[in-house]
Amino acid sequence: DAKTTQPTSMDCAEGRAANLPCNHSTISGNEYVYWYRQIHSQGPQYIIHGLKNNETNEMASLIITEDRKSSTLILPHATLRDTAVYYCIVPPSGGYQKVTFGIGTKLQVIP
Amino acid sequence: KAGVTQTPRYLIKTRGQQVTLSCSPISGHRSVSWYQQTPGQGLQFLFEYFSETQRNKGNFPGRFSGRQFSNSRSEMNVSTLELGDSALYLCASSLSQSYNEQFFGPGTRLTVL
Numbered sequence: 578d579a580k581t582t583q584p585t586s587m588d589c590a591e592g593r594a595a596n597l598p599c600n601h602s603t604i605s606g607n608e609y610v611y612w613y614r615q616i617h618s619q620g621p622q623y624i625i626h627g628l629k630n631n632e633t634n635e636m637a638s639l640i641i642t643e644d645r646k647s648s649t650l651i652l653p654h655a656t657l658r659d660t661a662v663y664y665c666i667v668p669p670s671g672g673y674q675k676v677t678f679g680i681g682t683k684l685q686v687i688p
Numbered sequence: 689k690a691g692v693t694q695t696p697r698y699l700i701k702t703r704g705q706q707v708t709l710s711c712s713p714i715s716g717h718r719s720v721s722w723y724q725q726t727p728g729q730g731l732q733f734l735f736e737y738f739s740e741t742q743r744n745k746g747n748f749p750g751r752f753s754g755r756q757f758s759n760s761r762s763e764m765n766v767s768t769l770e771l772g773d774s775a776l777y778l779c780a781s782s783l784s785q786s787y788n789e790q791f792f793g794p795g796t797r798l799t800v801l
Binding site for chain 1: 721
């Protein structure tokens with residue numbers, strides 16, 4: 578499965594956009610990029626996923642580069658409640674999945 | 689629709705004992721995956737079950753096992769507990785065996801003394 582690389586931690590001012598990068602240079606053509614977040618002491622929560630086009634939902638936007646080797650999760654107006662660990666994952670396509678979440682990015686939203 | 693439930697939420701065991709954790713997926717979901725989360729290792733995949741069959745397994749010793757019942761509920765068992773097994777064990781369900789959005793439960797916090 579495609580390995581992902583994320584910064585260990587990031588800070589963002591409350592009300593500003595939080596841009597969380599993820600590198601997945603070994604991604605295959607039919608593999609999706611998924612983003613989850615985990616707020617302290619809770620189970621991870623699905624945020625968004627995409628294949629090649631940019632995606633947006635009520636929580637966030639996902640920008641995937643044209644070569645699909647990296648992506649950016651955008652929280653347009655970060656709030657204190659967005660403080661969490663954010664995971665970028667690329668599950669292997671087809672068959673059954675051995676999903677690797679890794680360490681993720683600890684986002685701290687600062688008042 | 690009820691979310692994923694896990695029981696018990698907290699558990700304290702001693703080395704050498706065995707433990708069974710339970711997971712009830714969202715109604716209609718047929719795939720259940722288990723993860724171990726520790727501060728140093730992050731979220732590590734344990735195994736995935738679909739239609740009562742283990743479909744994939746992570747790199748964990750044979751002391752870690754699981755099963756899935758016909759109603760999609762799943763259990764995982766850890767035998768001969770070690771101190772290093774102390775972790776948050778998370779269960780996630782999804783609609784089918786192909787990767788879908790996964791819905792996670794709150795986890796079971798296992799402490800091994």
